[in-house]
Amino acid sequence: MLRPKKNSLDGRSVLRPGHSTLCPYSSKLFQLYLKESINVDENLTEEQQIELIKKIWKEYGFSAIAGIAIALTVGFGWRFYQNYVTSRAERASIIYERVLSDLVTNQIQDASTQSHLLIQNYSATPYAKLAAFLLAKQSVLENKLDDAVTQLQWVVKHGSSDTFLQIARLRLARVYLAQKKPDEALDILKKVNSNAYLGLISEVRGDAYLQLKKVDQARDAYQTALKQLPDTAINRSLLQMKLDDLPTS
Numbered sequence: 001m002l003r004p005k006k007n008s009l010d011g012r013s014v015l016r017p018g019h020s021t022l023c024p025y026s027s028k029l030f031q032l033y034l035k036e037s038i039n040v041d042e043n044l045t046e047e048q049q050i051e052l053i054k055k056i057w058k059e060y061g062f063s064a065i066a067g068i069a070i071a072l073t074v075g076f077g078w079r080f081y082q083n084y085v086t087s088r089a090e091r092a093s094i095i096y097e098r099v100l101s102d103l104v105t106n107q108i109q110d111a112s113t114q115s116h117l118l119i120q121n122y123s124a125t126p127y128a129k130l131a132a133f134l135l136a137k138q139s140v141l142e143n144k145l146d147d148a149v150t151q152l153q154w155v156v157k158h159g160s161s162d163t164f165l166q167i168a169r170l171r172l173a174r175v176y177l178a179q180k181k182p183d184e185a186l187d188i189l190k191k192v193n194s195n196a197y198l199g200l201i202s203e204v205r206g207d208a209y210l211q212l213k214k215v216d217q218a219r220d221a222y223q224t225a226l227k228q229l230p231d232t233a234i235n236r237s238l239l240q241m242k243l244d245d246l247p248t249s
Helices: 029-036 046-104 108-119 128-143 144-156 163-179 184-189 196-212 214-227 236-244
Strands: none
Touching: 029 163, 046 214, 108 128, 108 144, 128 144, 128 236, 163 184, 163 196, 184 196, 184 214, 196 214, 214 236
8 A cells, every 4th residue: 555755845744634725636736745745656557546546535535525515505505695685675675665655645654564564574674774764754744753763763773874874863863852852862963973964963963052051062063063064055054043043151
């Protein structure tokens, strides 16, 4: 029986079993291992060839098969997951289109039912967050502020987009102000998810300070908001009016 020598190229063993995660059969290093570690010429007898195959199978066969099996499993699993995510997103999109259609035709109850369906069954999709925003808006219109708080808190808790998170925080702060809860409004705005909304955040903070009768802090917040908002912002005029109407100390 042929016994491989422990030859090496640079002082290290060449492709010793268990030391490589690559399949050895296509490796140039493996071919070098065969030529260097087995001290026979290339014209092996049939028995020697069989013995060599047995040796290769014994040392590398299971690892090679296991590697192939793992690669196939991972590849199939990833494709299955991608298809699953895409399919669910498409179904959620269809439901959300129904919600918008129901709102256009003033079928509020149907829109609400479909929105709740999105939140319950498709919570990982962005359409569920959009549905929660619509429910919150409708709740505010119906003066159901507690329901609006619930929907916006859900977005804050489950949202993954910085934009969605910041919009939810801003709207939640405004609902808190409508409930005369300025401290809660300031608290929800402590965390900033997107710098693109800094001007609006500062404005709402000013509104909260004004409710708390902290006029100087409200003035500072409004002035900061004017600096942060672009010149083309549609709320600049209203913000300037808020600042001008503040009582002088």
